[in-house]
Amino acid sequence: MTRERQTRRGRRWRAAVAGLEPAHLAAWRAFLRTHATIVRRIEADLAAAGPDILPLDWYDVLVPLADHPARRMRMWELADAVVLSRVNLTRRVDRLEAAGLLRREPVPTDRRGAYAVLTDAGLAALRRTWPHYGRAIVARFGRRLSTAEAEQLAALLDRLRTMTAPGLGPV
């Protein structure tokens, strides 16, 4: 075949879906687009802030450790705490360990397990990074929202996240 059958204007290939309102679809698309755009911007801000400022995904792994008593967590615990992208934590921790930002320690009571422990260098990197990250959040996200709108948005998003959807399988 030399040419696709050509509809006049690339139209109407989406069948109606029960229960899907235009407003919901528009919100979903805005959600995807906005996330992609803003995360890219903030990553660019961090990259532009200098070579000793952490990228977002490294930051994301180290934060739970810094917020945890004794600055250490089991590997599986850390894997659950990480937000962005389900990681293959083993390898990511390899890289963070190679960079000196954390180290592994054996668990005294369970010889299968390992702790990931934030090093002083890791904590210092978090402290350096946070002001840049915080300002980027203000600039790229917070500046256009009133306090009330931010609360509204957070409430809507939390509801979306914590809901369970019956009838479409687990998780």
Place this chain on the structure above:
Amino acid sequence: MTRERQTRRGRRWRAAVAGLEPAHLAAWRAFLRTHATIVRRIEADLAAAGPDILPLDWYDVLVPLADHPARRMRMWELADAVVLSRVNLTRRVDRLEAAGLLRREPVPTDRRGAYAVLTDAGLAALRRTWPHYGRAIVARFGRRLSTAEAEQLAALLDRLRTMTAPGLGPV
């Protein structure tokens, strides 16, 4: 050193950031978490729907083609239209072409360029995928939002996306 200097409870390593209100930070975190959670769920829904249902990132590349006159776009044009993840479009198109969902065509008027053209198989795959995707959007995203809330959410998100942030460089 055998042990990190151990703060009592992994506390207070974040310095205050000018202009960053707690509500804004909470909204930002909710945004990241909700996105990660819902996108994962929807990807799992699509994967569970069967082997001839497209994954989200393939779908994302083919949609602009289906919505375009003549079902074809220049490579750079398609790259701009794709939402999720800045792609190396060349390779992704390689894979889609290998799967028969699109093909390349030379541009008659510009021998540097190439069109990406949606094939009939590609359009069929979109048609198959959309009902599953649409239902997943309802189940994972739309079900908990009233129409008014969805409109509110879309408005907030669009404002965030289209704003320019003076003072923090381009993009």
Place this chain on the structure above:
DNA sequence: AAAGATTGAATCTTCAATCTTT
């Protein structure tokens, strides 16, 4: 020289298989 797209090499991710300890 700049625009449009492709390629090579390094890095990163993912999946299943593996290893050790419980």
Place this chain on the structure above:
DNA sequence: AAAGATTGAAGATTCAATCTTT
């Protein structure tokens, strides 16, 4: 056998360098 974590191999992504055409 199951839990905790690591490894190998395949696949995907990214960056800069390249190639061709304008």
